[in-house]
Amino acid sequence: MKTDLKALCGLQRIDTEIITREARIKNIPLEIEKLGKDLLAKEEDFKKKEADLQKFTTKTRQLEQSIEDAKDKITKYKSQLLQIKTNKEYQAILQEISTEQAKISAYEEEILETLAQSDTLTKEFQGLRNQMENNKKDTLISQQELNKELEVVKQELSVKIKERDELTKSISKSLFIKYEHIKQGRHGIGIAEISGSTCKGCNAFLPPQIIAEVQKGEKIWVCDSCGRILIWHDE
Ligand SMILES: [Zn+2]
Structure with a gap:
């Protein structure tokens, strides 16, 4: 029985390592996906800023066009001035010209x-563009590293499974079945060491006679509280 329990401890160790690796295999793809999503969100943000900057360029172009239009009107009015007969008409056209000139001044100021605003934004944008490039590189590197880790962990898992199969052969079938049954629903932990006078699996108090029996190692004892197979730490 003692050797059986020793092998069981080894099996539990391997099983715990298997659990850790299985969890990692499940989590790595999620981490890779999250990195991709985070990058996408940053890219969306970047595109919004780019569109904002584009608005300033469009606005400047529109203002320049308005200036051109006003200048054309002034040229037209000036040519009309040559054909004017009355002073009243003359004054009216001069008024129109002065209105257009005022518009031009206002447009120029707005430009x-x-x-100035777009200059500030362009500088910020330049910094953001560099940051974005770095983000992309970092994400790619992290994803590649995670993929490499995934391969390594998968490899390790297959080694652990082989080790487990080997070790299982040295454990009596009935004990193995019992262990397999117990670890279900107990986070994959089927055995519990005794620490002082408590079960390490659930911290429940263990009567001295039970501890003495476990120490003898002639029979399998389970914790009354958590149902795990009790192991004396020497094993
Ligand atoms: Zn317990």
């Missing part, structure tokens, strides 16, 4: 403001 200057827009350019």
Whole structure:
């Protein structure tokens, strides 16, 4: 029985290692996916800023066009001036010209403001573009590393499974079945060491006679509280 329990401890160790690796195999793809999603969100943000910057360029172009239009009107009015007969008409056209000139001044001022704003934004954007490039590189590297880790962990898992199969052969069938049954629903942990006078699996108090029996190692004892197979730590 003692050798059986010793092998069982080894089996539990391997099983715990298997559980850790299985969890990692499940989690790595999720981590890779999350990195991709995070990058996508950053890219969306970047595109919004790019569109904002584009708005300033469009606005400047529109203002420049308005200036051109106003200048055309002034040229037209000036040519009309040559054909004017009355002073009243003359004054009216001069008024129109002055209105258009005022518009031009206002547009020019607005262009200057827009350019100043877009200059600031362009500088910020430049920094953001570099940051974005770095983000992409970092994400790719992290994803590659995770993929490599996944391969390694898969490899390790298959080794552990082989080790487990080997070790299982040295454990009596009835004990193995019992262990397999117990570890179900107990986070894959079928055995519990005794620490002082408590079960390490659930911290329940263990009567001295039970501890003495476990120490003898002639029979399988389970914890009354958590149902795990009790192991004396020497094993
Ligand atoms: Zn217990």
